[in-house]
Amino acid sequence: MTTLIDMHSHWGTERGYVLRTPEQLAQQEKTWRSKPRYYTEEEQAQYFRASGVRVILDLGFDKGLTGAEAREIHDYTFEYQRTYPDCIIGNWIHVDPKSGKRARKEFERCLRAGAGFCGLAVSSAGSTPASDPAWEPLYEICIEAGAPALIFVGTTGAGAGLPGGGGIRLDATHPRHLDEVAAAHPRLTIIAARPAWPWQDEMIAIMIHKPNVWYELHGWSPKYHTPALKHEIARRLQDRVMFGADFPLFTYERLVDDWTKEGYAPEILEKVFHRNAERFFELHSAATKGVKV
Secondary structure (H helix, E strand, C coil), rough: CCCCEEEEEEEEEECCCCCCHHHHHHHHHHCCCCCCCCEHHHHHHHHHCCCCCCEEEEHHHHHCCHHHHHHHHHHHHHHHHCCCCCEEEEEEECCCCCHHHHHHHHHHHHHHCCCCEEEECCCCCCCCCCCCHHHHHHHHHHHCCCEEEEEEEEEECCCCHHHHHHHCCCCHHHHHHHHHHHHCCCCCEEEEECCCCCCHHHHHHHHCCCCEEEEEECCCCCCCCCCHHHHHHHCCCCCCCCCCCCCCCCHHHHHHHHHHHHCCCCCHHHHHHHHHHHHHHHHHHHHHHHCCC
16 A cells, blocks of 8 residues: 655545535536545545545635634644544644734644644635735744745636636735745745646746745646656655645545656655655654654
8 A cells, every 4th residue: 555645635524625615516526527525524534544644634715714613613623633643644724814813813722732733824815925924923923833834836726717716816826925935934844735837947946946845736636747847856856745635626546546657766756655744744843743644
């Protein structure tokens, strides 16, 4: 069985499912070529175990929640990690940076929860790019806590095909915003999330230039990576590229098969599938709160 550390997937349970509206659910088959289905909490954990996966989960839709609603759904994720620590490493947490003190308070509460790994998800789906000053207090919290920031780059399947792209402005996910953050905060550990198409060359340049930036490649089959990215995964980026799946939109069976068919050497696949993530957690042990990966 292939050993996998999945640095970014979503929830397959009905309560946590990343796609929420009928319009979004209808997108899944068209965009990700998979059909929506709900797992029970136990079924989801069993699927991870059967697939040889340890995973960091991301609700995705919590970016717009505040107050009791945010606390309730985040507590759900923490209890799940405590129940299934053998396959759930932890969670990425979204907060709305424009909510100011409320965002900082909730993120700090999540960091104190003691439910495995906890990191900040910086999604620009709400059109607040990573370089926006509203994120600054949250980056400072990450630096103090030793927690990484997951900054989304490149085009997103969310909103694709909907009128106006569902209101999502793709420019907000240009890698230049990540570069601004990495330059301004050299002590902040950053993980670039998903392939940065159509700005993949720019993202490669940032990776080579900024050693505090890592890369996880969720949301795409590797057969659709650009030739430049495929080239660098086996060369200059081989020690900082990590596997991300985007379950339940993709299955692990499909992704492992697609990665294997790309012709990478076994040692490169081992690095992508789990060794680079293991090294990441060794270097950033504060983020795991004592969880062994």
